[in-house]
Amino acid sequence: MREDSGWFPLSWPAYSLPSAEAPSALLSLAALGDMRLKPWPAECVFAETARIFPGRRFVWLSQEHTRIVHRADGGREIAGSAGDGLVSGDPQTLIGVSVADCMPIFLWDTASGARAVLHSGWKGTGIVREALRLMREGFAAQAANVRAILGPGIRACCYAVPRERACAFAAEFGEDAGFSRSGAWYIDLAAANRNILAAEGVTHVYTHPECTRCDTRFSSFRRQGSGNFTRMLAVI
Numbered sequence: 001m002r003e004d005s006g007w008f009p010l011s012w013p014a015y016s017l018p019s020a021e022a023p024s025a026l027l028s029l030a031a032l033g034d035m036r037l038k039p040w041p042a043e044c045v046f047a048e049t050a051r052i053f054p055g056r057r058f059v060w061l062s063q064e065h066t067r068i069v070h071r072a073d074g075g076r077e078i079a080g081s082a083g084d085g086l087v088s089g090d091p092q093t094l095i096g097v098s099v100a101d102c103m104p105i106f107l108w109d110t111a112s113g114a115r116a117v118l119h120s121g122w123k124g125t126g127i128v129r130e131a132l133r134l135m136r137e138g139f140a141a142q143a144a145n146v147r148a149i150l151g152p153g154i155r156a157c158c159y160a161v162p163r164e165r166a167c168a169f170a171a172e173f174g175e176d177a178g179f180s181r182s183g184a185w186y187i188d189l190a191a192a193n194r195n196i197l198a199a200e201g202v203t204h205v206y207t208h209p210e211c212t213r214c215d216t217r218f219s220s221f222r223r224q225g226s227g228n229f230t231r232m233l234a235v236i
């Protein structure tokens, strides 16, 4: 997958298995337009997923900034259900979430092949723990076999928040997850998620360095503004 396709290919940790075996993890770039999933997926979502992954079943959710994760292959139709994360053991099923500054997180259990994609903003931080629980219960996934990608999102350079939020984040997710700098307060979604993953025993993590607010290839709620922002689709 090349970037001029409109999709940004995400990297699994370098010490992962050979890349040919790894599932594709992709993020649509801003140039592809608004990949809205709620209240109903935008037309371009179906057109683009069919173009990139022809013939795959595509499952999405109505995102609410929750820590709710669904199994996408449990025999129940869950497309459009409320939630912010999906887990699937079926390689033919494409699962996706939309993001615009919130962090897309991808998980892959190299033993069972189970995969997850998550929408993890500040409200939903901790959803990665819930996804790991479902992967453990449904697929006997062991933390040592899990590979994780923390995708492009708003980074600590740009994520200024009220003091109370930064302090609450630091208290819950670690000192490096909420801090002050030059008189302002910031949160670091990547640090928070790395700390959670480490506590869960997941050490094979690749953190994408791109900041969605700084880097105009990506959509950003904060850069584009609440009335104009577009969403990117994260799929695995």
Ligand SMILES: [Zn+2]
Binding pocket: 154, 155, 156, 157, 158, 211, 212, 213, 214
């Ligand atoms: Zn930035």
